[in-house]
Amino acid sequence: MANGSFEKRIFTTVLWAILPCYSLAIFLLWSIEVSFYLQALVTIFLSAIVGFSCHHFYYDIKDQFISLANLVEALNVGDFSLRGKAEKGQSGHSDLIRQVNKLADSLTTARYDFKESQLLLAKVIKQIKVAIIACDEQGKITMVNPETELLLGLNESKLRHKTLTDVNLGQLTELTSNSIKKLTLGSRTARWHIFKDGFREQAQQHTLYIFSDLDLLLSQQEQEAWKNLVRVLSHEINNSLAPIISLASTLDKLTARSEIELDDKEDIQSGLKIIRDRATSLKHFLAGYRVLTHLPQAKLQSVDIIPVIEQLVSLLNYPVKLSIPAQVILRVDIAQLEQCLINLLKNAHEASGTNNEIDLLIKDRANQVVIYILDKGPGIQNLDNVFVPLFTTKAQGTGIGLSLCKQIIEGHQGQLNLSNRAEGGCQVEINLPR
Structure with missing residues (x-):
């Protein structure tokens, strides 16, 4: 029994x-x-x-x-x-x-709470602007977020079959958490702060990597600092220039009506004219820098950028060789993108010379579009300062063109990179998300 x-x-x-x-x-x-x-x-x-x-x-x-x-x-x-x-x-x-x-x-309540937490976590991971990669014990990628897809140029479904070594990140396994290392993550080479930690899922050990772009963060802080500096300088200098211009005009009128010898009068009026013209010129010069501090937020809309580029090249009449697909649909502010391309093509044309052809290529990837502008000039001597406002190597340059271009591209959640080519010349690389 x-x-x-x-x-x-x-x-x-x-x-x-x-x-x-x-x-x-x-x-x-x-x-x-x-x-x-x-x-x-x-x-x-x-x-x-x-x-x-x-x-x-x-x-x-x-x-x-x-x-x-x-x-x-x-x-x-x-x-x-x-x-x-x-x-x-x-x-x-x-x-x-x-x-x-x-x-x-x-258990039902716990399940709903868990699902809500998962949805919230998924939204945070999707929107956060840092790269996240999860790997199993064999180093195979099990999860990435959209920012990582954008950097590596591959969807998560394709990345799941790859290892860290396949995406040139095999050295991550040897790093400790909170490391700072300069490495290439897909299309971006930068200094990265790397957070590394382990977790278990379905009784298997996994490793989580979180990448924060320190160069991008520092660049944003530098841009903000330059904006504040330009804003203060423009305000103070304009406050001084306005009365100078007004006083020069008033003195010029008083001199014209005064009983001064003709030669002295001409000398005084000539000097006042120089003061007025130089002050007016400086005021117009400062007005150009206001663009950096008052760039409006990009108004994104879905457009085919190919006709825009073809029309732009035709209007500029530069010797540009196009290697572009038939259609590329992107969400961009078309006016800002045109201004950016005009500045970059103008720089390439001035660097290459009148008779040298400029190459403009577009590579259409799964979740981003890369635009390349290649010139045949001498290259850039000081790459570290090309995006610093007020810095220029041109005799008549203002030092705002590339800074404005970088600000426009970053306003589209993209990235602008400049580098010197081994065969000579400069390469401009614009990464824009879909």
Whole structure:
């Protein structure tokens, strides 16, 4: 009996409790002198009642345990919709059913909370502007966020089949957390702050890498500092230039009406004209820098940039060789993008000379578009300062062209890079997200 099922053990216990009474009743029935047929009829009737009761008792208990087993099995497989029906009143069985139902309610609430947390985490990972990569014990990529897809130029479905070594990041396994290292992550070479930590998923150890672009952060802070400096200088200098221009004009009129010898009068008026012209020229010069501090937010709209580039090249009439696809749809502020391309093509034309051809190429990738502008000039002598406002190598330059271009591209969540080519000349690389 000890090795039988729980239901059978209960049934056997109940049966041993009934059998003595049943046997005693049958013995007394057959001990008295009554009709044989009455004795047989009563015996059959008692036996039927006992047998039916035992059968009903056994299968009722079995059904209850089967129902409980189904409830627990549903919870085990993640189906929290089933509920048991508990009888009114207090009993061990009813309490057990109620507790199982409460457990199902708690698991349902926990599941919804977990899903909401997952959705929130997914939104944060999707919108955060840092690259995130998760790898398993073999170094195979198991998860990336959209920022990483943009940098590497591949969708997550394709990256899942690759290892860190396949994307030139094999050295990450040797780094410690909170490291700062200069490396190439897809299309961007920069100094990265790398956070590294482990986690477990489905009983397997994984490693999480988070990349923060320190160069981009420093560049944004530098741009903001330059904007503030230009804003203050423009305000202070303009406040000084306005009265100088006004006083020069007033003195010029007073000199014209005064009784001064002609030669002296001409000298004074000539000097005042120089002061007025130089002050006016300086005022116009400062007005150009206001563009850096008052660039409006990009108004993005989906456009085909190919006709725009072709029309722009035709209007500029520079010797430009185009290697571009038939169609490229991007969400851009077309006016700002045109201004950026005009500045970059003008720089390439001035660097290359009149007769040297400029190459403009477009590579259309899964989640980004890369525009290359290649010239045949002498290259850039000081690459570290090309995006610094006021810095220029041109005799008549103002030092705002490249700074403005960088600000425009970063306003489109893209990246602008300049580098010298091995064969000579400069390469401009514009990465724009889809």
